[in-house]
Amino acid sequence: MNDMTRLERTVDSKEIKIAANNVQVYYGDTHAIKDVDVEIEDKTVTAFIGPSGCGKSTFLRCLNRMNDTIDICRVQGDILLDGEDIYDKRVDPVQLRAKVGMVFQKPNPFPKSIYDNVAYGPRIHGLAKNKAELDEIVEKSLRRGAIWDEVKDRLDAPGTGLSGGQQQRLCIARAVATEPEVLLMDEPCSALDPIATAQVEELIDELRSRYSVVIVTHSMQQAARVSQKTAFFHLGNLVEFGETGQIFTNPEDPRTESYITGRIG
């Protein structure tokens, strides 16, 4: 946690990208998320921490309506992206997911070539006019995913043949390729070794300059290293939300303090 001071933490004067008000999520009869209010800023890394089953991943999946794919899941309350309710009937969840990209816990490259993996989103959304433009998008995305140098000579090789850390960076490049405004990351490093984790964390910090990044993590050190804002979830409630330095050094809520000092978890 000594790294905390290393990162710049000037987060004021950023505009609000996503605002959630009074969000409730139910899985069947289970009340999974209770009264969550959160404001996620643009060009900031926001970390969701909390013990397993506290609802942080569920809440993350509300932000791009991935929960729609689960039949028994109901979401109430408002989630505003740039001031527009994403659960409004006029919003197409498919378009929304192109704007709010997602990186998953386990690297999940498609069983296609590295090139086709990255080109998947642009092709679906018709972002490239021709092959040259698509090549450009793929290269740019792979560079942003910090994996271009490792794969530029083997773009035709299958994405599944890369190492775990490379696969995860490929997935980040794939998400970046559709030009999202927000990147959601659901425990992106939990399946990776420490070296790959460090590479992905470095990448997350770079991504901050273009995107609003929301990351769910089990590792408090990771949250402290990469994020500017931290939200602590416990039993479906948002217990505390504030600047990362504040949360880790001087938490207001006793439950937050218990969690970051390892007494509950």
Added chain:
Amino acid sequence: MALSWLLLILLALAVIGYFTGRSRALASAGGDARDLHSLPSYYGYNVALTALVPALGVLIVWLLVQPMIVNSTVSGLIPDQAIPEGSERGLIMSEVRRVANGLNGAIAAGALTEAQAQNANADIDELTTVLKGAGQVLTQDVTQPILIAAQKYRSMTGAGSVAMQVVVLALALLGAAFAYIRTHKEFRARNVVEQGVLALLLLAASIAILTTVGIVLSMLFETMNFFQLHSWKDFFFGSTWAPNFRGGSELSILPLLWGTLYISLIALLVAVPIGLFAAIYLSEYASGATRSLAKPLLEILAGIPTIVYGLFALLTVGPALVSMFGSGGALGLGWMASSNAVLTAGLVMGIMLIPFVSSLSDDIINAVPQSMRDGSLGLGATKSETVRQVVLPAALPGIVGAILLAASRAIGETMIVVMAAGAIAKFSGNPFEAMTTITTRIVSQLTGDTDFASPETLVAFALGLTLFVITLGLNIFALYIVRKYREQYE
């Protein structure tokens, strides 16, 4: 003594062995089962198994081997000149067996004495009369060599079965005694029974495998007989199928193979898209309730006997097709003369294969990890884009495997084509014409009232073996593909 009595005695020995073994073990531990190495019943099983298994093994082998030895010995007794023109040694041997059985039957009925039956110089005419009078069936009049051979056959079989009974019973008793003496509280009966269980399982597995080998071998021998009577070049490379029971037939597999493949192709053209789309709907779109209702309903199709599909083809699909494509039909095309056609058989066979394709594809699509779908949906792809571009490519090898398995079923399918495809062997691309398949011809070649040794009948085995090789090859190829696919995600 009949075989059933022998088996009953063996069983009784085993039961007695079980109880004595169990009580001896208990006695050796002073009545306290906790001092025994194994549970008391294991000692009982040990004695029972040791008595039963070797005895039964020898019994089975003996039953298989004795007729072979007797046959070869007896058939050596028949001089070549005793075989009439146009007949064979095998036919004479069956006559010998009939006479031997007749003698047995006559003795049992009291028409002959044992001494009379064994008298090699008996008056043949008189004996024939006696046998016929005793109600024994003889196809030709008994000749001297046949009588001698039959008498030899009788005596050898009789002596053999007495010897067999003695050996088997002795083995059972010896085994029981051996295990009984070994029974002691230190004896590891549990481990021995474990070995017995292993032997039992091995036996079951090897019966299944040996049966396959047996089927292949029996087909192979008859096929070799066929190729001695008919040129293999005509069979594999000829162009005409024209069996003629007066001889001089042209028996080529190619027109039949064409019909088989053509009908199978139509069946797959029907079954693969429908089955695959049904599988995609069930696994990707349907809600849990729909799925639990629709999947069993779809699989009911798989439980319908193929003869019912045949009736459906004959009574419903065929006439419906004729009323569409026949002369004076709804389309006024006049293409289809009869309801027996490649199209009829292919369509109905396709319907039969739908549940087969859909259920296999459904399993394979479900095996594609959810994370693949999430990844695609998370990039803003719609459900059908996800299915088309991610799920299906990932599942493709498995689906190809499913299609190949369906193809091998289509190729081997008999009942539908017998009823709906017609009986004309020809090369034609017209799906409205009647054609015939390998399986249909096997049925018709074997069910006629013909000489079994003629090439017209034996060709059925060559056809069957070729069919077997084709479907086996397809199955192996399909399993190879499916297995290769499975390795990707596990």
